[in-house]
Amino acid sequence: MQAAAEGVQGWAATKDGQKALETSDPDDLTGYFQDGLNSDHFDKLRNLVARLNPVKAISLGVMGNADLFVGVQGAFGYADDLHNFDETSAIFGGGGLIEGVDAAFEGSIAVGIWLEPTADIGGFYIGAEVDIDEGMGVTALACASHDDNDKFRDEEGVNLDFAKVVMIGFHVGLGDGVAADESYFFAGHITKYPSFQTGTAKHQVNLTTMHCGKQDARDNAQDSVTLVWRVDGGTQQYGYPIWNDIQMRGTPNSDIYQVPLGTVIKFDESFEIDLYVNGHMVKTHRWHDHDFKGPGDVQTKTFSNDDCSYDFGARLQF
Template identity: 30%
Template sequence: MTEILKAQFAAPAAYVRAQLAADATDDVTPTPRPIDPKQRAVLDAIVRAVSEWRKSPEGDAFLASLDRRGADEVRAELDALVRGPRFDAVRKFSLGLGLLPQSVSIGFAGQIELLVGLYGSFGYIADLALSGGDSGLYLLGALAEGVDATADIAIQVGLWMNAVSDVPGSYKGAELEGDEGIGASGFTLSKDDDVKAILVDFDAGVGDGVAGLQFHMWTFAGSPNPVAQKPGTYMVILDQLHCQKASESGHDEVYLTFTVDGDSSTVYRYPTWGYYAMKPGDSDAIWNLGRSVWCDKRVDVTVYDSDYPSDDDVIATFSFEPASFGGFGAAHSKSPSGSGSGGKYSLTAYLMDLAA
């Protein structure tokens, strides 16, 4: 996994691991269920489509450069694959069998180096619809004790029995018996003893030890938040966010959004997805942001506590105007701003000298 992807998926990985710890149980081995022949046929069609893509010039070029790719590029490439002609036959075949709505995931599996002991896969997931539908990025993780995973990253495809919006949650893992006629190694994920997903790996299988593991699936569905900005007159650096008081017991799952020059139609999120865990009194009290923001007149910042699956809470708001900094390079700290949630945070920024 590249350093770019590690950074982009670090917060979701922390969330997945926390959910795995919360869901821990002594008996998670699901009752074995046979795979529906129709589901197996659709998955086989997906495997063929991905096999053709990975042998094509565009697929080969993408995979060869994966170590230099970020999450947005991974998503764009795989979105083009799933929305393109290679998957037209898959969609029509699935519809003809009466299996829609479903979703398909294409990602990269292995011993993910985001957190010690986390095995799983990350990548792209989309509704297997004839047109439209949700899509996004995902992270599927399991605590890896007992998993005989190779050090290699394998391409992993999955057929999910639900639409993307219903995929997030906890599942029980069970190894496939042989290859179940699919021609690749893999496993099923079940909930309430019903098979909800079938996942198979190319080249490097997950090995032994998946049976009985608890998995958690995280998705970021919908359109990604914008990242790049057009240059403006000034560049404000959002430097440090300081937590004086968390809005809830333990820690806050913090992210921020900002708008520029009063334009509420374009909202930027930082980090682009996920969050940063913050609480007062230790190293988690300060988040070194380092986020540059172009503006002409003003930057408005809103700080949130992520409460998935509930609505997120606003815990602080700030506004910076270039004229208020008193010159280039001078730090400008906004005193603690609180909200009805009870959290108290301060934000330090400085104005960058673009002529230096």
């Protein structure tokens, strides 16, 4: 823990560290995190965790910060394999449902201790806060695969035997954000649209769990789903997820053929969303401020054509 804290504090005080705290551009941030993880500030941490057999990779990024990335309420960062450092790497990003984690989790530079190699980083992860020494000003989030959710979290708490990563957040100057309970990560490349909105607006919604009623993919393949949205009649487009697309798994009748979205949209009067499945636009739907009865109300839309059917809602936050 001390080695991670020293690395973060030392790097955050550098010129690049300060730039990373101020930027909201994913491309720039990826470069800052990569350079930071490869700097001598993290030599001590790398040498320590390399002695631990279960640890396969480490990462540097942010977690739980809605001011920096609205819609990236889980985590964002760069990971390197410990035993093939700076040669085998992954980029990850994710959104989360905005409930369940202590407010101290918000706005942190995060060091990730991965129990799987970077080649396996991806898919849908379930996250839960874990207790560590709060006197050090840190918070930790453990994540397991969706398939292990029942074994990872139960009435007695979190079973770290099923964790794929533990992210340790250090509060070094980031603003408060929106806490995340469930996080999911995707390895790959950044989409052509930004996935976050800057500035303020009269209203804010988060997107709820997306369900598939009818899949489009042939021969039992997986549907690949992406969202593009615009607000208040403007032409600026935003994309979700940040990397690649949402890879659906299973069949429409199985529990895993649904994905908690969690991404946040800010608007004054209205917003509209295009749903793409396997690269083809299925439908566009628009939500208006007067559609919502008040904070907490969910308005659900169905996106369907002759080939597929998906539905998800927007929950008004304010």
